[in-house]
Structure formats: structure tokens, C-alpha cells
Amino acid sequence: MARKRVVQRAAVGALGKHITRRSRGKCELCESREGPALYELPPFPLDPDPDRTLMACASCRGWLEHGKVEPIRAHFLRNAAWSDEPAVRLAACRLLVLVETPDDPWLRDTLEAVGFDPEKEELTAPDEWA
Numbered sequence: 572m573a574r575k576r577v578v579q580r581a582a583v584g585a586l587g588k589h590i591t592r593r594s595r596g597k598c599e600l601c602e603s604r605e606g607p608a609l610y611e612l613p614p615f616p617l618d619p620d621p622d623r624t625l626m627a628c629a630s631c632r633g634w635l636e637h638g639k640v641e642p643i644r645a646h647f648l649r650n651a652a653w654s655d656e657p658a659v660r661l662a663a664c665r666l667l668v669l670v671e672t673p674d675d676p677w678l679r680d681t682l683e684a685v686g687f688d689p690e691k692e693e694l695t696a697p698d699e700w701a
């Protein structure tokens with residue numbers, strides 16, 4: 572699937588404190604401490620939103636940016652898809668559809684259960700969770 576490369580914007584820094592506290596300085600997808608940084612999920616809202624932004628390590632940011640996943644290192648996505656944080660859930664689902672086979676019943680059930688629409692690549696009801 573071809574993806575547009577989206578450049579992160581400086582405004583996301585406004586969420587730095589909040590998300591650093593939320594993530595405890597770890598990648599919210601794989602819990603790595605390797606170069607974690609804020610990652611805003613496109614398309615961006617007008618103002619940076621903690622529900623569209625997560626702390627991600629260098630490797631996970633690379634996956635999100637390029638729309639490519641190394642399947643052998645992607646096992647953590649299955650847990651991250653169930654995160655309480657909509658941004659983490661959304662990021663994990665977007666990556667899961669890249670690593671798992673689309674007709675895998677497990678994948679279909681999971682995406683449906685967490686409210687992810689693979690066609691729009693968005694959560695269908697992010698506010699109804701939790």
C-alpha cells in the first residue's frame with residue numbers, strides 16, 4: 572500500500588510533558604527506551620491532540636512513517652492494539668494490518684473488537700472506549 576510521507580510538525584511539542592508522563596518515557600507500542608519521541612498520527616487535527624499522538628521509539632516511528640513493518644519484531648502490536656489510549660490503539664492497528672494477513676480471522680476479529688476501520692485506517696468510535 573502506498574503511503575504519503577507525512578512530516579511531523581513542531582507544534583506537537585506542546586504535548587511533550589503530558590505524553591512523557593503518560594508513557595513514562597517509553598515507546599507506547601513496544602516499551603523500548605531507544606530514542607522515544609512524540610509521533611503525531613496523520614491526518615493531523617488543527618491543534619495537537621493527545622488522542623492522536625503517542626510516544627514511539629525510533630524503530631516504531633520508522634514503521635509508522637514508511638508504512639513498513641518487520642514482522643519478526645512486531646509481536647507487541649497484538650497487545651498494543653488493546654491499549655486504553657486511542658492514539659496507541661490507532662497506531663498499533665495501522666501497523667497490524669501491514670504485518671498480518673488481511674483474511675486472518677484473528678486479525679479481523681481484533682480490528683472489529685477495538686473499533687478500527689481498515690479502509691479508512693481510523694478508529695470508528697474512539698470516544699466510546701474505556
Ligand SMILES: [Zn+2]
Pocket residue numbers: 598599600601602603627628629630631632
Ligand atoms: Zn517502539
